[in-house]
Amino acid sequence: MTDSGLAPELIVQSWFNTDRPLLLSGLRGRVVVLAAFQVLCPNSIRSSVPQAQRMDETFDPKDVAVIGLHATFEHHDAFSPAVLKAFIHEYRLKFPIALDQPNLASPIPQTMERYKMRGTPSIVLIDRRGMVRKHAFGPVDDLRIGAEIGALTQESAARSLARSSAA
Amino acid sequence: MTDSGLAPELIVQSWFNTDRPLLLSGLRGRVVVLAAFQVLCPNSIRSSVPQAQRMDETFDPKDVAVIGLHATFEHHDAFSPAVLKAFIHEYRLKFPIALDQPNLASPIPQTMERYKMRGTPSIVLIDRRGMVRKHAFGPVDDLRIGAEIGALTQESAARSLARSSAA
Amino acid sequence: MTDSGLAPELIVQSWFNTDRPLLLSGLRGRVVVLAAFQVLCPNSIRSSVPQAQRMDETFDPKDVAVIGLHATFEHHDAFSPAVLKAFIHEYRLKFPIALDQPNLASPIPQTMERYKMRGTPSIVLIDRRGMVRKHAFGPVDDLRIGAEIGALTQESAARSLARSSAA
Amino acid sequence: MTDSGLAPELIVQSWFNTDRPLLLSGLRGRVVVLAAFQVLCPNSIRSSVPQAQRMDETFDPKDVAVIGLHATFEHHDAFSPAVLKAFIHEYRLKFPIALDQPNLASPIPQTMERYKMRGTPSIVLIDRRGMVRKHAFGPVDDLRIGAEIGALTQESAARSLARSSAA
Numbered sequence: 001m002t003d004s005g006l007a008p009e010l011i012v013q014s015w016f017n018t019d020r021p022l023l024l025s026g027l028r029g030r031v032v033v034l035a036a037f038q039v040l041c042p043n044s045i046r047s048s049v050p051q052a053q054r055m056d057e058t059f060d061p062k063d064v065a066v067i068g069l070h071a072t073f074e075h076h077d078a079f080s081p082a083v084l085k086a087f088i089h090e091y092r093l094k095f096p097i098a099l100d101q102p103n104l105a106s107p108i109p110q111t112m113e114r115y116k117m118r119g120t121p122s123i124v125l126i127d128r129r130g131m132v133r134k135h136a137f138g139p140v141d142d143l144r145i146g147a148e149i150g151a152l153t154q155e156s157a158a159r160s161l162a163r164s165s166a167a
Numbered sequence: 168m169t170d171s172g173l174a175p176e177l178i179v180q181s182w183f184n185t186d187r188p189l190l191l192s193g194l195r196g197r198v199v200v201l202a203a204f205q206v207l208c209p210n211s212i213r214s215s216v217p218q219a220q221r222m223d224e225t226f227d228p229k230d231v232a233v234i235g236l237h238a239t240f241e242h243h244d245a246f247s248p249a250v251l252k253a254f255i256h257e258y259r260l261k262f263p264i265a266l267d268q269p270n271l272a273s274p275i276p277q278t279m280e281r282y283k284m285r286g287t288p289s290i291v292l293i294d295r296r297g298m299v300r301k302h303a304f305g306p307v308d309d310l311r312i313g314a315e316i317g318a319l320t321q322e323s324a325a326r327s328l329a330r331s332s333a334a
Numbered sequence: 335m336t337d338s339g340l341a342p343e344l345i346v347q348s349w350f351n352t353d354r355p356l357l358l359s360g361l362r363g364r365v366v367v368l369a370a371f372q373v374l375c376p377n378s379i380r381s382s383v384p385q386a387q388r389m390d391e392t393f394d395p396k397d398v399a400v401i402g403l404h405a406t407f408e409h410h411d412a413f414s415p416a417v418l419k420a421f422i423h424e425y426r427l428k429f430p431i432a433l434d435q436p437n438l439a440s441p442i443p444q445t446m447e448r449y450k451m452r453g454t455p456s457i458v459l460i461d462r463r464g465m466v467r468k469h470a471f472g473p474v475d476d477l478r479i480g481a482e483i484g485a486l487t488q489e490s491a492a493r494s495l496a497r498s499s500a501a
Numbered sequence: 502m503t504d505s506g507l508a509p510e511l512i513v514q515s516w517f518n519t520d521r522p523l524l525l526s527g528l529r530g531r532v533v534v535l536a537a538f539q540v541l542c543p544n545s546i547r548s549s550v551p552q553a554q555r556m557d558e559t560f561d562p563k564d565v566a567v568i569g570l571h572a573t574f575e576h577h578d579a580f581s582p583a584v585l586k587a588f589i590h591e592y593r594l595k596f597p598i599a600l601d602q603p604n605l606a607s608p609i610p611q612t613m614e615r616y617k618m619r620g621t622p623s624i625v626l627i628d629r630r631g632m633v634r635k636h637a638f639g640p641v642d643d644l645r646i647g648a649e650i651g652a653l654t655q656e657s658a659a660r661s662l663a664r665s666s667a668a
Contacts, residue, residue: 058642151652
């Protein structure tokens with residue numbers, strides 16, 4: 001996994017499953033899994049949302065923070081925050097989920113644009129220093145993503161920093 | 168399968184995947200599968216909607232008509248016909264789908280109430296004469312529902328009638 | 335489903351899960367599902383054996399008899415009746431299973447040859463009169479095979495006979 | 502993952518999918534996944550063998566070596582090396598597989614005994630230095646085992662050694 005620069009902060013309309021907004025800068029020291037989905041995207045519902053839920057249940061929160069991002073880039077007429085709220089309730093999702101901030105000038109919401117996501121599902125792995133280490137579009141299998149997360153958890157913030165300087 | 172009386176007509180706000188409204192009376196001579204679902208109900212999305220799609224692809228339309236019914240009995244604040252339209256598009260559903268007519272006096276829409284459905288997913292099998300022969304709540308497995316549909320297809324309208332009189 | 339003639343009796347080396355040998359002639363009046371498999375055939379193990387088990391659990395034995403047939407047509411050096419016995423025990427199969435009688439002159443055992451099976455898994459549906467009504471090679475899906483079995487259960491021996499004469 | 506001592510060498514009756522016997526000592530520097538299975542064990546066939554195959558396809562062989570171990574601890578009357586050979590052929594397994602050496606004095610073969618495995622499937626993870634780091638009985642999920650393998654691949658032989666001395 002190469003280093004693609006510092007992960008930009010999320011721009012969020014509203015948060016679910018968390019009392020207060022999350023900042024990536026506040027999660028330094030942990031590996032962050034950012035799982036972007038859309039409630040009307042079949043691959044998100046079949047594959048990526050259940051996988052994010054499994055990740056949240058599998059990993060120690062001291063090591064790995066799983067964050068969902070609802071990227072409303074299509075079906076704007078059908079979507080409202082109430083849809084996402086009902087979805088989270090019905091699917092019993094427990095991890096923090098951010099509703100991406102809409103863009104006045106574009107159908108692509110702001111975090112999705114900032115991360116240059118191609119659609120949903122997308123997954124971004126951020127290391128303990130806050131650097132983007134993986135960014136994939138489409139379903140990814142548990143074994144490979146598990147291995148990548150496991151590898152990132154083994155890096156200390158210090159070592160990561162050294163690697164970054166050397167690169 | 169016992170006979171639970173004539174299947175009442177659906178009361179429909181709007182139809183998808185059909186040029187004109189369907190009447191059960193117009194489907195006499197065919198077995199009708201009525202698959203009630205809700206887009207924010209996990210068991211509907213995981214189990215019953217894909218099963219309805221398989222049924223539509225498996226059976227000869229001269230013998231079996233598959234009809235979806237979106238029963239909006241909860242999450243009214245989240246739902247709009249645009250949600251259902253986008254859902255049908257994204258999941259590439261091809262069979263006719265009715266949006267149940269809301270009820271002014273109750274959260275339960277009118278067809279759901281008329282059929283006394285307990286929730287979603289629900290499935291109703293209607294024989295060639297228009298009589299309700301099965302009504303189940305919750306996921307049902309392909310082997311059993313396939314056998315029940317296959318059995319109903321073997322009944323002629325005439326024989327069905329005889330059986331009904333004898334019962 | 336067309337009628338392909340009277341199902342020939344099985345030629346069996348040994349039976350499992352039954353106290354005495356089964357004769358198709360003794361099963362007249364019931365629909366018979368003959369599920370041919372081979373313990374070293376991946377599609378048999380993944381698909382057809384679990385399906386046969388589901389059929390045995392789903393259908394009323396007064397209407398449908400599920401019979402397994404172990405067709406040892408390859409890997410003769412690896413196979414022995416003890417392999418089949420252990421397999422049946424480990425997979426907790428409850429339906430009667432026949433071990434096909436080997437052929438002195440050919441690797442194809444006798445029942446497999448008599449039925450002209452192309453390999454495993456194969457499935458044969460036999461109607462209440464004992465006539466072969468379906469014969470398929472490869473995995474078949476639950477919905478379709480369920481419908482075919484359900485349709486056959488609706489035929490009375492008498493009606494079946496009439497249909498046969500008319501054909 | 503704690504350190505449970507140096508992984509003992511396998512005691513092998515015969516090898517498949519490799520030209521020459523493998524020694525764990527010859528695999529130092531790589532993470533080794535030892536996946537113990539039995540061809541008549543349903544959980545081995547459904548879960549652990551396909552998982553081992555996925556691991557072999559997912560990981561870089563310079564980092565991770567996947568080794569199967571057929572542990573014949575029951576059904577001795579049914580098993581022969583020809584069964585395993587046919588199984589490997591039919592399931593198109595590509596990774597090296599060892600047939601555990603039988604024990605004259607016990608039904609438990611020698612490697613299984615040496616590793617104190619409780620049954621099949623069992624999985625053992627061995628780090629780059631050759632130390633056992635995980636030993637589990639029963640199916641394990643892809644996400645968790647992927648993470649554990651990924652973590653081990655991040656350890657250098659040197660660091661592993663340091664960790665060992667400190668422990």
